[in-house]
Amino acid sequence: MTALPACDALVVGGGPAGSAVAGLLAHRGLRVVLADRAAFPREKACAEFLSPEAVRLLDRHGVLPRVEAAGGVALRGTTVTGPGGQRLAGEFARAPRAPWRPTGLSVSRRELDHALLDAARAAGAEVRERCAFLGLLREGTAVAGAVVREASGRELMVPARLVIGADGLRTRVGRALGPRWHGRPGRVAAVAHVAEVDDLGATAEMHVADSGYAGLNPLGGGVANVAVVAPARRAAEARGDVDGWLFRELDAYPALRGRVRRDQVVRGALATGPFAVRSARVTAPGALLVGDAAEFYDPFTGEGIWRALRGAELADAVAGPVLERGGPVSAAALRPYRRARRRAFAGGWAVERLIAWAMHTPRLFGRAVGRLGARAGMADTLVGVTGAFVPARAVLNPVFLARMLV
Secondary structure, three states, rough: OOOOOOEEEEEEEOHHHHHHHHHHHHOOOEEEEEOOOOOOOOOOOOEEEEOHHHHHHHHHOOHHHHHHHOOOOOEEEEEEEEOOOOOEEEEHHHHHOOOOOEEEEOOHHHHHHHHHHHHHHHHOOEEOOEEEEEEEEEEEEEEEEEEEEOOOOOOEEEEEEEEEEOOOOHHHHHHOOOOEOOOOEEEEEEEEEEOOOOOOOOEEEEEEEEOEEEEEEEOOOOOEEEEEEEEEHHHHHHOOOOOHHHHHHHHHHHOOOOOOHHHHEEEEEEOOOOEEEEOOOOOOOEEEEEHHHEEEEEOOOOHHHHHHHHHHHHHHHHHHHHHOOOOOOOOHHHHHHHHHHHHHHHHHHHHHHHHHHHHHOOOHHHHHHHHHHHHOOOOHHHHHHHOOOOOOOHHHHHHHHHHHOO
């Protein structure tokens, strides 16, 4: 087996979290290797929605002009339609705290991920595409690198002082570090690109039914991201015909019937899930997890890309100085990363769980949507919170919650 020269950090996964942290560490002058099993550009199942705060982070990584030039669509906010037809419309610009800019962005993951990967490469990271993670190298109880396999079949040992698992929802690095816990509500998603969707505006749409929800997101060029999220117990119905499953699920949403047509599919549906999953160990001696590899609960609030980018910043802020000092990366040295994640994400975690569990009582959820839509400013506050630029306490307080239901 061939061994590569030792590196400071090996990043497994080239999505937003992995490319962002690889670029940040490389900017410090550290030797960084990034490995991903895919060849870029590549497609990815995702809502492809970015809040204004996620857009701000893209600007900090220097890729915003590129993704906007590639067809990114400015989004004013989000509309939600409840099970009984109740509706709320929230706009970022009207939230109680001003966002970095008044609009979010919708952009295909094919363009976004490629831009961030190229930025990491330009920062000095060694990018190895079509290179799959096989397992961790260990020295005693510490992680000391990984074994990867190139497309040719050649296996490589990559000694590294720090291995960063950024390999997504089904993380192999996370499973190698410890248990991966699945909880409720367990849902799966199918996501397609469809042309000629009727009445598509400059907002992301969410439509909630008794058993799940669907989303529409304009991608530009007359194409929309169309997603359905449904209970995992129905996943078996999608085998062999994910497109057919997606369109059968869409029939549960009266407001979408006739608007989304199967003969206009321009990229077939991709499946992902189940959601509500987290890794028992986010850090270990010589290793940490970022993005969905650490935790992913539910895509309804659209925070996934922001959380990936912000998590990369938190990982760099803790691991970067440790790597610059030299020597092994201990569990104690990485402990501040776990604390930083809790501070940054705890409010959003609480809000997305509140929303997800409210969906289990459709009448209650519909009532809340109706109240939020009818009472001035409440919908704007909610989209500001889910967009990560308004503090979660603006929603998680007795006054707001009471007005939402009474």
